[in-house]
Amino acid sequence: MIKGTCWVADDYVMAYDIIIQEYWTSAIDATENSKWVMAGVKEEFNKENAFKDQGYTFIVAAHNFAGGGKSIEHVITGLMGAGIQAVFATSFARLQFRNAINYGLPFVTCDSISEGCDTGDELEYDPESGMIRNLTKGTQFQSVPAAPFVAEVGEAGGLMNYIREKIAKSEAIE
Amino acid sequence: MGMTITEKIMARNSGREKVVPGQLVWTDVHTVMTMDYLGKTCFDKFRSLGKTEVFDKNRVICVSDHLVPPPNQKFATMLNEWRAVVKQHDITNFYDLGRQGIAHQIMVEQGHVLPGKISIGTDSHANTYGAVGAMGNAIGVTDAAVAMATGKAWFRIPQSVKFNITGTWQPWVMAKDLSLHIMGMMHWNGHLLYKALEFTGPAIKSLSMAGRMTLCNMTVDLGAKNGIIAPDVITERYLRNRTSDAWDMLASDEDATYDQVYDIDISDLGPTIALPGKLDDTVPIDKLIGTKFNKAFVGTCTNGRLEDFAAMAEIMKGKQVHRDVNMILVPASQTVYLEALRAGYIETLVEAGAAVDTPSCAACAGIHTGVAGDGDIVLSAGNRNMTGRMGSRKAEIYLTSPSVVAASSIRGEITDPRTFDI
Numbered sequence: 001m002i003k004g005t006c007w008v009a010d011d012y013v014m015a016y017d018i019i020i021q022e023y024w025t026s027a028i029d030a031t032e033n034s035k036w037v038m039a040g041v042k043e044e045f046n047k048e049n050a051f052k053d054q055g056y057t058f059i060v061a062a063h064n065f066a067g068g069g070k071s072i073e074h075v076i077t078g079l080m081g082a083g084i085q086a087v088f089a090t091s092f093a094r095l096q097f098r099n100a101i102n103y104g105l106p107f108v109t110c111d112s113i114s115e116g117c118d119t120g121d122e123l124e125y126d127p128e129s130g131m132i133r134n135l136t137k138g139t140q141f142q143s144v145p146a147a148p149f150v151a152e153v154g155e156a157g158g159l160m161n162y163i164r165e166k167i168a169k170s171e172a173i174e
Numbered sequence: 175m176g177m178t179i180t181e182k183i184m185a186r187n188s189g190r191e192k193v194v195p196g197q198l199v200w201t202d203v204h205t206v207m208t209m210d211y212l213g214k215t216c217f218d219k220f221r222s223l224g225k226t227e228v229f230d231k232n233r234v235i236c237v238s239d240h241l242v243p244p245p246n247q248k249f250a251t252m253l254n255e256w257r258a259v260v261k262q263h264d265i266t267n268f269y270d271l272g273r274q275g276i277a278h279q280i281m282v283e284q285g286h287v288l289p290g291k292i293s294i295g296t297d298s299h300a301n302t303y304g305a306v307g308a309m310g311n312a313i314g315v316t317d318a319a320v321a322m323a324t325g326k327a328w329f330r331i332p333q334s335v336k337f338n339i340t341g342t343w344q345p346w347v348m349a350k351d352l353s354l355h356i357m358g359m360m361h362w363n364g365h366l367l368y369k370a371l372e373f374t375g376p377a378i379k380s381l382s383m384a385g386r387m388t389l390c391n392m393t394v395d396l397g398a399k400n401g402i403i404a405p406d407v408i409t410e411r412y413l414r415n416r417t418s419d420a421w422d423m424l425a426s427d428e429d430a431t432y433d434q435v436y437d438i439d440i441s442d443l444g445p446t447i448a449l450p451g452k453l454d455d456t457v458p459i460d461k462l463i464g465t466k467f468n469k470a471f472v473g474t475c476t477n478g479r480l481e482d483f484a485a486m487a488e489i490m491k492g493k494q495v496h497r498d499v500n501m502i503l504v505p506a507s508q509t510v511y512l513e514a515l516r517a518g519y520i521e522t523l524v525e526a527g528a529a530v531d532t533p534s535c536a537a538c539a540g541i542h543t544g545v546a547g548d549g550d551i552v553l554s555a556g557n558r559n560m561t562g563r564m565g566s567r568k569a570e571i572y573l574t575s576p577s578v579v580a581a582s583s584i585r586g587e588i589t590d591p592r593t594f595d596i
């Protein structure tokens with residue numbers, strides 16, 4: 001069970017606004033990337049550690065979260081470094097959805113949630129059942145459960161660990 | 175029930191008879207591409223998996239494109255580290271400065287992507303590879319590291335969407351216009367997220383490889399998983415002297431299942447422009463005739479090919495770039511550069527007052543070679559127009575085709591090449 005406050009996006013959140021162009025060539029590193037994460041999304045986040053210092057645990061968004069077609073993993077490490085433990089959205093852009101799976105950060109698809117939360121609400125997420133509770137408002141939302149492979153990678157702590165273990169044990173990858 | 179071309183490729187390369195949308199599979203990967211600013215991380219991650227040798231040193235393709243030639247010391251140092259790591263792993267196909275090009279152009283023109291095979295790259299526009307009937311897919315450095323170690327990647331089988339394109343192309347209307355038209359028609363609203371986009375029909379059959387590459391290239395900007403055009407005689411002719419590897423001429427079955435089918439008649443399609451900020455904010459050129467701009471840019475993995483230079487040279491021959499416009503042209507690879515030189519296009523364009531720079535991503539990602547500053551209004555034949563994309567967040571970028579950029583640069587305002595006196 002994960003519990004904490006959420007930030008609710010009020011428009012499309014594009015990958016190139018989560019990590020702005022100046023930082024695309026920086027190292028992929030959670031601490032570094034989190035300093036300027038979300039800098040292009042809102043003026044108020046365009047200060048060092050501005051988003052991170054809010055201490056959010058969740059992001060709630062509508063369609064095509066992290067869209068616009070950037071494949072850089074800085075987006076995911078930036079969010080993780082800022083303390084984000086799950087993102088709930090109506091839909092996700094595929095490149096970052098894939099990266100999130102590879103890093104074991106839950107990108108959780110949930111149809112109705114974007115209408116039902118305000119920034120600062122306290123949420124509780126149960127990865128097992130996929131249930132998201134809004135404790136502030138006393139409402140709840142059922143999300144789409146993760147595919148077995150995704151859950152397995154998540155449990156291993158990401159694709160790198162998952163594959164490293166398979167290689168060490170000479171197990172087939174299939 | 176039949177399969178689409180994308181499903182067939184995924185089935186074949188995962189050793190299955192059949193796959194269905196939604197299924198997760200590990201597939202064999204024909205080639206893995208990575209490039210200068212992410213490449214070292216790929217190799218570092220790859221070694222952290224406990225491996226020292228890549229799965230096939232002929233099939234890990236390394237390219238210097240985003241940072242070359244280095245505009246500052248930071249990037250020069252990154253490039254040195256990149257060269258060292260490529261050398262350490264004894265990679266056969268290393269396209270470094272001097273043999274460079276934008277990675278996606280290199281992958282296709284050097285025969286590293288083939289019909290019926292899967293190729294992945296650590297850059298979003300790897301979707302370009304669908305132009306030759308390959309499954310081309312953008313991935314992150316984690317997937318690249320895993321593929322370098324194992325020769326495999328995981329995929330969820332996408333649903334397919336068919337775009338049946340009919341009609342005849344008007345003069346000076348290019349694949350880019352169709353791409354932007356589809357962008358405006360489908361929006362960033364999630365309809366095409368994760369989908370495999372298949373382009374078919376008579377207007378695609380007649381399209382050159384350059385046009386096919388443009389069209390597949392921009393499918394990533396639609397949120398799609400891949401874009402693909404079934405291989406045909408144009409594909410075969412294009413690939414014949416580029417590779418000695420075998421390929422698979424696959425096509426979708428008649429009774430394959432599509433999530434959606436769209437019919438587009440391009441006979442009425444004119445030049446199309448995306449307004450600054452959002453890619454799906456597209457309008458026909460008539461709405462913008464006379465709009466002033468001060469920078470013109472043609473290049474990138476979307477529109478830096480020989481055909482694009484040919485169109486511009488034809489439009490600009492004997493004319494002069496308007497005094498209020500700085501025009502920068504960057505061929506997509508050294509090969510394109512040389513061909514454009516030999517054909518006389520570069521000479522024509524330089525005479526007209528365009529600046530031609532060495533092949534690279536150039537200003538496309540705001541890194542070097544003509545980045546945008548405060549107040550710039552750029553007319554670009556690239557693929558992205560979002561705030562800050564080419565440098566300053568106080569610059570505006572209009573996206574269009576090379577022929578529109580060419581005609582407009584002469585007049586100093588947005589001009590329809592169909593009505594331009596050539």
Ligand code: SF4
Binds near residue numbers: 297538
């Ligand atoms: S040309 Fe632009 S879009 Fe293409 S790979 Fe380079 S930076 Fe990316």
